[in-house]
Amino acid sequence: DAGVIQSPRHEVTEMGQEVTLRCKPISGHNSLFWYRQTMMRGLELLIYFNNNVPIDDSGMPEDRFSAKMPNASFSTLKIQPSEPRDSAVYFCASSPPHGPEAFFGQGTRLTVV
Amino acid sequence: AQSVTQLDSQVPVFEEAPVELRCNYSSSVSVYLFWYVQYPNQGLQLLLKYLSGSTLVESINGFEAEFNKSQTSFHLRKPSVHISDTAEYFCAVSNDYKLSFGAGTTVTVRA
Numbered sequence: 001d002a003g004v005i006q007s008p009r010h011e012v013t014e015m016g017q018e019v020t021l022r023c024k025p026i027s028g029h030n031s032l033f034w035y036r037q038t039m040m041r042g043l044e045l046l047i048y049f050n051n052n053v054p055i056d057d058s059g060m061p062e063d064r065f066s067a068k069m070p071n072a073s074f075s076t077l078k079i080q081p082s083e084p085r086d087s088a089v090y091f092c093a094s095s096p097p098h099g100p101e102a103f104f105g106q107g108t109r110l111t112v113v
Numbered sequence: 114a115q116s117v118t119q120l121d122s123q124v125p126v127f128e129e130a131p132v133e134l135r136c137n138y139s140s141s142v143s144v145y146l147f148w149y150v151q152y153p154n155q156g157l158q159l160l161l162k163y164l165s166g167s168t169l170v171e172s173i174n175g176f177e178a179e180f181n182k183s184q185t186s187f188h189l190r191k192p193s194v195h196i197s198d199t200a201e202y203f204c205a206v207s208n209d210y211k212l213s214f215g216a217g218t219t220v221t222v223r224a
Binding site: 004031033042043045048050055056091093095100101102103104105106107 | 149155156207209216
């Protein structure tokens with residue numbers, strides 16, 4: 001099993017640019033999560049999908065952030081326009097049916113300059 | 114609502130010494146409990162979990178944690194650490210789909 005795959009691993013972009021982060025969950029998992037990790041705030045849940053449907057997006061910081069899951073094997077997190085305070089490590093995680101534990105990808109380190 | 118408190122932010126320890134990382138949680142309902150480990154520049158890896166049954170759970174690399182419902186704790190222990198155990202450790206609680214994480218404990222193992 002390849003695990004949760006995220007791309008890119010590192011992204012450096014200029015303020016105001018659009019950024020798209022990508023995630024491929026583990027095959028057979030039906031829950032997908034996007035988390036953000038910063039020194040100040042720790043790990044924060046941004047959005048949760050179940051069976052490709054967004055269930056809880058209360059953690060999405062503002063309208064500049066959007067997430068999609070067009071099918072069971074792919075999700076994106078988009079920031080438009082990006083700001084320096086968006087700099088963080090973004091993790092995607094997936095969970096199997098009836099399994100409360102989440103399996104994390106390697107993360108995308110985003111730097112907005 | 115649920116929350117997790119990790120009582121120690123940094124734990125320095127010598128190789129082959131024991132270590133304990135403390136975790137307390139608050140929740141109004143029954144929960145699942147987890148410990149995750151994060152090595153530098155890596156994602157979080159599930160170390161061990163408590164879902165039900167025996168209150169003592171073990172990992173394959175010598176860690177164990179004990180669920181104590183009366184004290185709402187889930188402390189992580191290892192009797193003898195290795196240099197390779199240097200990492201950040203996160204306690205997490207879930208009662209449905211949402212994992213709530215503690216702030217993390219950085220363990221630094223020195224020779």
